[in-house]
Amino acid sequence: MSKKIFIQRDISWLSFNARVLQEANDPSVPLKERIRFLGIFSNNLDEFFRVRVATLKRMVELSEKKKKLNMHLEEDPQDILDQIQTIVLQQQNEFNRIWEGILGELKKEKIILVDEQHLTREQKAFVTKYFDEEVRSNIIPLMIETLPQLPYLRDKSIYLGVVMRRKHSAYEQKYALIEVPAKALGRFILLPSKNNVKQIMLLEDVIRFNLPHIFSYFDYHSFAAHIFKVTKDAEIDIDNDVSTSFVERIEKGVKNRRKGKPVRFVYDKEMDAGLLEYLIRRLSLNRKSNLIPGGRIHNFRHFMDFPDVFDTKSTRRTPFTHPILQRSVRVTDVITKQDVMLHFPYHSFNTVIDLLREAAIDPDVRSIKITAYRLASNSKVINALVNAARNGKEVVVMLELKARFDEEANLEWRKILEEEGVKVLLGVDKMKVHAKLCIIKKRKGNKTIQYGFVSTGNLNEKTSMVYGDHCLLTANRNIMADINRIFSAIENWKTGPQQLRMCKTLMVCPVSMRRSLIALINREIKHAKLGKEASITLKVNSLSDATLIHKLNEAAKAGVEIRMIIRSIFCAVLHPKKTKGKVSAISIVDEYLEHARVMIFHNLGKEKIYISSADWMVRNLDHRIEAAVPVTDPAICAELKDIIHIQLRDNIKARILDNELSNNYVPSTGKKKVRSQIETYQYLYKKNTANSEVSSN
Structure with a gap:
């Protein structure tokens, strides 16, 4: 595609991670939260290398083969990798600068990170005892020079590369590796301290302090140890061996992920030069292998x-129960009569848990069907479903085993559910089930009642505290009919696509959503060309689909006003001077992760409003089962629009998305300052308070 039309996807994503880094650099953000944003930035970058950079490296290998066959690739993957390396090194320097500043601020608050060189006598005794009692049994030093092959290095672990030397000869040195057991012990150790000072030691520094103790057998006199980590290709290759089950193939793929090729080597720039060269050689890396000092x-x-x-202490606001639900003892009684929309993390996720618990014990409930993508580690959702099965309900769970990095957890959930008599669906071939759906059926006399929900986010009570999402609780017959069709399609995928095409109310991927979105955009184009008001408001995590970007550009040229809130990947190049319609795009990065997808089409004032599980990306629209549900209740439509308008007015945490990826903040000069996440909480909380006052009267 022409570079004048699209911003390269991976470069756009790095620009998003730069916005996360901006939060760590913002002095108005509480210090603990700034440190957390550094952690989020680091975790994001790890996943980026494990998935996207790994994919690009595979493409480099493919492009070399294609060159020999005189084939042509639209983008040079090596050129993208070179750009990534440059940007990542720049961001790493900024990261280090921010961290140095934070260390200074921690010191002002009497919070000090202490290394092995600066311990008091009392602390030395404490660290020695802690090592002997807790750490020693969790580490196995490896003398790597004597090993014919470098041992398997875990992808998410950090390692100490140790250089041991004797006094009398520079040549008498040995190399060793120690995996830092952070997963087993945690990374931070609180040291005994005085005068209201909080002193913290990192686990690797505890190990550094005890190196003479660890290697006392070898009679070396000095030790130097530096941290490094290896990031590996995380893609799972699933073979098509028909003699093995899908579950066995996933299990094999998870195990084989351990053998993934290194795609990044991050190390302490002070590392011994000889050890660094040794590790690079033994890992079969080179200077183009994303070596990050x-x-x-x-x-x-x-x-x-x-x-x-x-x-x-944290100023994080406490979620509250939706005001309509406060009037009733049972969630079920409310949503069988009217639609309710929950807005997480402002509204409590407990409502969803309560709905499932009520169904589990309701003698009239016959069945529960639900999709699960990423679940909490101690999932209350699963607990409710297990209890429903124990109470004789038919429970069907669509458990997506291909949810990246949750494959192992979902394999475990599968065992637990099947042992309790739950029917577990494992997805469909070459397709992920990403829709967030639930349908509950109950029989009351001669009448069948169906109700449930459609959500933009995962059924995960932990992430619901920090992810911004919308969940429509409803008993709408047309919506329930379509959810039934989606489950039927998943259960019998041979005729599944035909079942999905029969959905009349939900827009469903991969069969109808793309086509429906194009039709909705075309309608706005038609109205604009007739001189009538036309607008599109779009909120998604990522916008990278070329067809829809072309369509939005066409709409803007025709005079359609387009307002976009895009959290991360934004590949559209904006040409405001060449368009009749006003076009704007912002990204909000704040305390909560903006995860919801909302689409509003003006439609001559009879607005079409949807919430969806799908981003505007090829993978979502063409390679996943997704669902977008229309919002029709006037009160809910008004509430959802109010929330979106609050976000569009954000001038504290909103950044302008432009062609230069500059990440400039939306200016607030001369305007009322609006921080949308706080304003949204206050907006919804006022409704909650107003309802409480009405109820008490």
Whole structure:
């Protein structure tokens, strides 16, 4: 595609991660949250290398083959990799600068990270005892020079590369590796401290302090140890061996992921040069292998769980029950009579849990069908479904085993569910089930009642506290009919696509959503060309689909006003001077992750409003089962539009998305300052308070 029309997807994503880094650099953000954003930035980058960079490296290999066959690739993957390397190194320098500043601010709050060189006598005794009692049994030093093959290095672990030397000869040195057991022990150790000072030591520094103790057998006199980590290709190759089950293929793929090729090597820039060259050679890396020099500390993702030693406690707002649901003892009684929309994390996710618990014990409920993509580690959703099965209900769970990085967890959930008599659907071939759906059926006398929900987010009570999502609770017959069709399609995929095409109310991927979206955009284009008001408001996580970007550009040229809120990937190039319609795009990065997808089409004032599980990406529209549900209740439509309009007015945490990827904040000069997540909470909480006052009267 022409570079004048599209911004390269991976470069756009790096620009999003730069916005996360901006939050870590924002002095108005509480210090603990700034550290958490550094952890989020690091975790995001790890996944980016494991998936996207790994894919590009595969494409480089493919392009070399294609060159020999005189075939042509639209984009040079090596050129993209070179751009990524440049940007990542720049961001790493900015990361290090921000971290140095945060260390200074921590010191002002009497919070100090102490290394092995700066311990008091009392602390030395504490660290020695802690090592002997907790750490020693969790580490196995490896003398790597004597090994014919470098041992398997875990993708999410950090390692100490150790150089041991003797006094009398520079040639008498040995190399060793120690995996830092952060998963087993945690990364942070609180040291005994005085004068109201909080002193924290990292686990790797505890190990560094004890190196003479660990290697006392070898009679070396000095030790140097530096952190490094390896990021590997995380793609799962699923073979098509028909003699093995789909579950066995997933299990095999998860195991084979361990053998993925290294795609990044991150290391302490102070590492011994000889050890660095040795590791690069033994890992079969080269200078084009995304070698990233950094500071003393790596795997900052652990810093998302930095100890809560701050005097200023979190100001995070507490979720509350939706006001309509406060009037009734049972969620079921409300939603069988009227639609309710929950807005997470402002509204409590407990409502969803309560709905499932009620169904589990309701003697009239016959069945529950639900999709599951990413679940909490101690899932209350699963607990409710298990209890429903124990109470004799038919329970069907569509459990997506191909949910990246949740494959192992979902394999375990499958065992638990099947042992309890739950029917587990495992998805469809070459397709992910990403729709968030639930349908509950009950029999009351001679009448069948169906109700459930369609959501933009995962059924995960942990992430519902920090992810911004919408969930429509409804008993609408047309919506329930379509959810039934989707489950029928999943259960029998041979005729599945035909079942999906029969959906009349929901827009469904991969069969109808793309076509329906194009039709909705075309309608706005038609109205604009007739001189009538026409507008599209779009909120998604990512916008990268070329066809829909072309369509939006066509709409803008025709005079359609387009307003976009895009959290991460934004590949559209805007040409405001060449369009009749006003076009704007912002990205909001704040305390909560903006995860919801909302689409509003003006339609001559008779607005078409949808919430969806799908982003505007090829993978969602063509290679996943997704669902978008129309919102028709006037009160809910008004509420949803109010929330979107609050976000469009954000001038504190909103950045302008432009062709230069500059990430400039929306200016607030001369305007009322609007931080949309706080404004949204206050807007919904006022409704909650108003309802409480009405109820008490």
